[in-house]
Amino acid sequence: MKYSSAFVRKNGGCWYGVLNFKEDGRWHATSHRLDATNKQTAARELTVWRAKMEARATAENAEDARASRTVPAYVDGYIDRMASSEAIEGATIIDYRATARRIASAFSNVVLRDLTPEAVQRWEAGMLKSGLSAATVGKAHRLLKQI
Known part of the structure; x- marks a missing residue:
């Protein structure tokens, strides 16, 4: 505020x-x-x-x-704010941090305003191709969408 x-x-x-x-x-x-x-x-x-x-x-x-700000920095800040406000459970924070590592590996040098839907779609397709489940990819998508 x-x-x-x-x-x-x-x-x-x-x-x-x-x-x-x-x-x-x-x-x-x-x-x-x-x-x-x-x-x-x-x-x-x-x-x-x-x-x-x-x-x-x-x-x-x-x-x-x-x-x-880069995408990973913004995601980390979002998770930190959610954790400090106790708006979500501790287990959810742990899941978010794991997902944040996936986001960081894909978008480490991408500034938030430059993130495109096409880049996100390529990232999701790559995660599916690497063997991650649709549920895991869906969780990652939803976290990125929240931000």
Whole structure:
């Protein structure tokens, strides 16, 4: 989450939403004039605006990651985030890490934004040809698709 706190304030008869965030070690704030006529409505509008701003920040971060990170680095980061949030079981993390090694061997120098469906299809065909089961290949495909 980019914005650490949010609040509404009234200034000159108008309601404003304020979002605070830390960037480059310094605190910043951004504000937005709301259409609300009372504090309760302003708080609801603030919630909607904050969600839009968080979505925009998430999209920008994802685009930055696609521009510069390799596929294996992005996969490892995804697995680390899932493990630290305890969103999935430990056994699943172990499976994901094994699959990540397969991904790393195939796409070690590929930047995420350059990953193509054709490259993934060739990788999957190669895994099947090497004797891996369709279930194993399917698991690898689903992990890559999640990311």
